[in-house]
Amino acid sequence: MQWAVHGERALYDTPWVRLRALEVEQPDGERCEYHVVRLRDVAVTAAVDEGQRVLMMWRHRFVTGTWGWELPMGLVEDGEEPVAAAARELEEETGLRAGSLRPLVRAEPAAGITDSRHFVFRTDDAVHVGEPVERNESDRLEWIALPRVRAMTQRGEIVSSATLVAVMALLLDVTMDS
Template sequence: MRWTIHGERALYDTPWLRVRSLDVEQPDGTRTDYHVVRLRDLAVTAAVDDRQRVLMMWRHRFVTDTWAWELPMGLVEDGETPEAAAARELQEETGWRPGTMRELVYAEPAAGITDSRHFVFRVDGARRVGAPTERNESDRVEWIPLADLRGMIARREIVSSATLVGVMALLLDLD
C-alpha cells in the first residue's frame, strides 16, 4: 500500500538535518500531517587486514553519553560519491588509506521517519599514511579481530546502528 505525498514544508533547517512536515494521504484515504527528518547520506568503512581484523575507533557519543567501538564513518558531502566519502573518512579518522573498496551493504536505518541512507564499504589492503587528521573523532584506533565482534556486540561494546549493520554484514561476508 502506497502513501501519497501532496506537499512538504520546512519546519527546521541546519546543515546537518532538516525537519519537514509532509501533507500525506494514507492508503485508506485519510489525509494527515506527518513529520520527517531529512539527513545527509552516511558512508561507512570496514577495513579488513590480512590477519582478519577490522579497523575500529573507540568513541564517546555525547548525545547518549556512551562509549563504544565504531567503524570510521561520516556524511557524504555535496558532489561526493558515497565511496569517495568512505575513503576520505577512513583516512581523516584513522590515518589509513584504502586499498580495494567494494560496497558491502546498503541500509535505511529508520525509513519510517528519516530518509537517511547508509552505504557501508569493505576495504582490503589499507595502508597507513600518517596520523588521523580529524582530532575530534576518537582517542583510540585499533585493529579488532573479526572473531571478537560477536562478543563485543553481546557486551554492548558496539551499539552504533551503522557499525552494527557494517560488522554484521562483514561477518556474513566471511561465510
Template structure:
C-alpha cells in the same frame, strides 16, 4: 499499500538536518501531517587486514553519553561519491587509506522517519599514511579480530546502527563459501 503525499513544507533547516512536515494520506484514507527528518547521507568503511581484524574507533557519543566501538564514518560532502567519502573519512579518522573499496551493504536505518542512507564499504587492503588528521573523532583505534565482534555486540560495546549493519554484513560476507 502505498501512502499518498499531498505536499510537504520545510519547518527547520541547518547544515546537518532538515525537518519537514509532509501531508500524507494512508491507504485507509486517514490524512495527517507526518514529521520527516532529511539528513545528509553517510559513508562507512570496514577496513579489514590479513589477520581478519577490522579497524575500529573507541569514541564517546555525547547525545547518549556512551562510549562504544565504531567503524570510521562520515557525511558525504556535496559533489562526492559515497565511495570517495568512505575513503576520505577512513583516512582522516584512522590514518589508514584504503587501496580499494567495494560496496558491502546499503541501509536506510529509520526510513519511516528519515531519508538517511548509509553506504558501507569494505577495504581489504589499506596503507598507513600517518596519524589521523581528525583529532576529535576517537580516543583510540584498535584492530579488532572479527571473531570477537559478536561478543562485543552482546556486551553493547558496539551499538552504532551504521557500525552494526556494516559488521554484521561483513560477518555474513566472510562466512560465505568462497569468501
C-alpha cells in the same frame, strides 16, 4: 499499500538536520501531516587486514552519553559519491588510505522517519599514509579480530546502528568467503 505525498514544507533547517512536515495520504484515503527528518547519507568503511582483523575506533557519543567501538564513518557531502566519502573518512579518521573499496551493504536505519541511507564499504588493502587529521573522532584505534566482534555486540560494546549493520554484513561476508 503505498502512501502518497501531496506536499512538503520546511519546519527547521541546518546544515545537518532538516525537519519537514509532509502532507500525506495514507492507503485508506485519510490525509494527515507527517513529520520527517531529512539527513545526509552516511558512508562507513570496514578496513580488514591480512589477519582478518577490522579496524575500529573507541569513541564517546555525547548525545547519548555512551562509549563504544565504531567503524570509521562520516557524512556524504553534497555532490560526493558515497564511496569517495568512505575513502575520505577512513583516511581522515585513521590515517589509512584504501587501495580499493567494495560495497558491502546499504541500510536505511529509520526509514519511517528519516531518509538517511548508510553505505558500507569494505577494504582489504588499506595502507598507512600518516596520522589521523580528525583529532576529535576517537580516543584510540584498534585492530580487532573478527571472531571477537559478535561477542562485543552482545556485551553492548558496539551500539552505533551504522557500525552494527556494517559488522553484521562483514561477518556474513567473511562467512560467505569461507
